[in-house]
Amino acid sequence: MANLLSNACKFSPANKQAVIEVKNYGEGIPKEFHGKLFDKFTQADSSNTRKQNETGLGLFVVKKIIETHNGEVSFETGTGVETSLFVKLPIES
Numbered sequence: 001m002a003n004l005l006s007n008a009c010k011f012s013p014a015n016k017q018a019v020i021e022v023k024n025y026g027e028g029i030p031k032e033f034h035g036k037l038f039d040k041f042t043q044a045d046s047s048n049t050r051k052q053n054e055t056g057l058g059l060f061v062v063k064k065i066i067e068t069h070n071g072e073v074s075f076e077t078g079t080g081v082e083t084s085l086f087v088k089l090p091i092e093s
Helices: 002-011 031-036 058-068
Strands: 017-024 072-076 083-090
Touching: 002 017, 058 072, 058 083
Parallel strands: none
Antiparallel strands: 017 083, 072 083
């Protein structure tokens, strides 16, 4: 990963962005949850029967770190389909 990002910085013109896409093939994110995805302590499945025992902080932290580096995080998803998360970071020489 470090080499790929390093090459993007070295060989791209200034004022461009490096884009990282992470795709998962889970159950997707319900539409009513899209606006809360990057909020603190939120989970689409907050029931006691969920498969993963998480805090709901992961994507909140990711967004804060990326924004600190003048980047942005976005996603594409639907219910019952894969989810793609995109991290866009500015390339600086």
